[in-house]
Amino acid sequence: MAFEPLRAACIGMGWWSDVLADAIQRSKKLKIVACYTRSEEKRRAFAAKYGCRAAPSYEAILEDRAIEAIVNTTPNDAHLETTRAAAAAAKHVFLDKPIANTVSEGRAITVACRKAGVVLALGYQRRRESHFRWIRAQIDAGAFGKLVNAEANISRDRVGKIDLGSWRYTAAGMPGGVMLQIGIHYTDVLEYLLGPIKAVNGRSAQLVLPGDNPDVASLVLEHEGGALSTLNASYASASEY
Amino acid sequence: MAFEPLRAACIGMGWWSDVLADAIQRSKKLKIVACYTRSEEKRRAFAAKYGCRAAPSYEAILEDRAIEAIVNTTPNDAHLETTRAAAAAAKHVFLDKPIANTVSEGRAITVACRKAGVVLALGYQRRRESHFRWIRAQIDAGAFGKLVNAEANISRDRVGKIDLGSWRYTAAGMPGGVMLQIGIHYTDVLEYLLGPIKAVNGRSAQLVLPGDNPDVASLVLEHEGGALSTLNASYASASEY
Structure with a gap:
């Protein structure tokens, strides 16, 4: 059976847009046909790098019936508006974690996609790592018995290395800081x-x-099955051990 | 200078009383001169094992001016009454963790000893372990910089191995269960x-x-210096790794 890749537009050009675009090119399951970001320079550069059209506006992308999906790497606080518009235009959306800065915005995003009947794909890549998949398979096979307790740590030493000009490192752009961003x-x-x-x-x-x-x-987390887990996230200590 | 060991009486005979008595004999800093527990059989056995007098009552120990200290291994819920009586009799007290089952009882114990001018020695042996002393020395030497985060785990697999007849495993004798007992x-x-x-x-x-x-x-703990730490305690999983 011939496989027709999904025609996608990327919006919000930054370092992460390129990580995803590289993965899209490797996977061949999507095809990047257009891009948009407010900076003309950035969208021209992205268009040239990935061989797609630099759209003059997000509206132009939404109006393009040939585009089936939006790969949305805008800042968190633009997720709701851009995703709601995409859903209204009947386009599927890929949105990275955290999908929103507040629970109510997150709910509004899921409701908009559900009502429009489009897929909201979430970018949580960690659960796709082979070691976690292996553990999940062991759990499913009953190797660990009843789960009662787990500990997780995600730490990155950012001392002297953060760019306070990035929304990723400000309370407005990433409320909760290290926990919302990497935890x-x-x-x-x-x-x-x-x-x-x-x-x-x-x-x-x-x-x-x-x-x-x-x-x-x-954090201390209580799971529905009764298990308790803890999670520590830090930008002030070395990577997890 | 000649060193005169402190004359101590042990009260509350169980498996832990003997662990402490063995340590007392090795240290030679205390001398066990008497013991008391409600079971005559148990106190006779302890007296024979450690070469001390089996007192007919706790009162007899408290009235003995030659006894300077009480090594108290009674159950938690007897700590307050027995320690208050010891302090009133001007005897120092060694009391194992948890010193009480409630914060108010713990405070009453410390107040009684402070007012009587006797030493209340606490049995928290873990901080005396060489690896933790080594880490403490490294911290003091500045090897770790500013402390921001720590994780602790203390787990013991007790599945199929607990004695529900022991106060150590009941909510009445050890409220909080695994956290109060080992956590x-x-x-x-x-x-x-x-x-x-x-x-x-x-x-x-x-x-x-x-x-x-x-x-x-x-638990999630916040330290006065600002550092956060987590602690997991379990009787349902294998020993800490």
């Missing part, structure tokens, strides 16, 4: 391995990084 | 290494053991 990868992995999370306790602190955002955070 | 060792170690704890969030669950007590528990 959330492991709330997803813990949910993938131990099941849905029904309650959370947590604390965060800003201890060594400049700016206005927490750089250390700790 | 507390590592709240002490975390405090030893990261400084005083000013806030705690936690959850506990009873998942695999019989009885009426939590067998899995998780």
Whole structure:
């Protein structure tokens, strides 16, 4: 059977848009046909790099019936508006974690996609890593018995290395700091391995990084099956061990 | 200078009383001169094993002016009454963790000893282990820079191995279950290494053991210096790794 790749437009050009575009090119399951970002220079560069059309506006992409999906790498606070518009234009959306900066915006995004009947694909790549898939397979095979407790840590030493001009490192662009930015990868992995999370306790602190955002955070998670887990996320200590 | 060992009486005979008595004999800093427990059989056996007098009552020990200290290994819920009586009799007290089952009883114990001017020695042996002392020395030497985050785990597989007749495994004798019984060792170690704890969030669950007590528990601790730490304690999984 011939496979026709999904025709996608990428929006929001930054370093992560290129990581995804590279993966799209390797997978051949999507084809990048257009791109848009506010900076003309950035969208021309992306268009040249990935052999697609630089659209004059996001509206032009939405109006293009040939485009079936949006790969959305805009900043978090633009996710709701851009995704709602994509859903209204009957286009599927790929959206990276965190899909929103607030629970209510996250809910509004899922409702918009569900009502429009389009797929909302979530970018949580960690659960797709082979070691976590292996553990999941072991759990399914009963190798670990009843799950009761797990510990997760995701740490990156960002001391002296952060760009306070990036929305990724400000409380406005990434409320919750290190926990929303990288810790959330492991709330997803813990949910993938131990099941849905029904309650959370947590604390965060800003201890060594400049700016206005927490750089250390700790959670206790209660899973529906009863298991408890903890998650530590840090931008103030070396990578996880 | 000649060293005169402190004359001590042991009260509350169980398996832990003998662990401490063995250590006392090795240290030679104390001399066990008397013992008391409600079971005449147990106190006679202890007296024979450690070459001390089996006192007919706790009162007899308290009235003996030659006895300077009490090594108290009674169950938690007897700590307050026995320690208050010892302090009133001007005797120093060694009391194992947890010193009480409630914060108010713990405070009453410390107040009684302080007012009587006697030493209340606490049995938290974990912080005395050489690896934790080594880490403490490294911290003092500045090897780790600013402390921001730590993780602790204390787990013991008790599935099929617990004695529900022991106060150590019941909610009445050891409220909080695994966290009060063994987890507390590592709240002490975390405090030893990261400084005083000013806030705690936690959850506990009873998942695999019989009885009426939590067998899995998780805490997030906030230290006065700002560092966050997590502690997981379990009687439902293998020993810490």
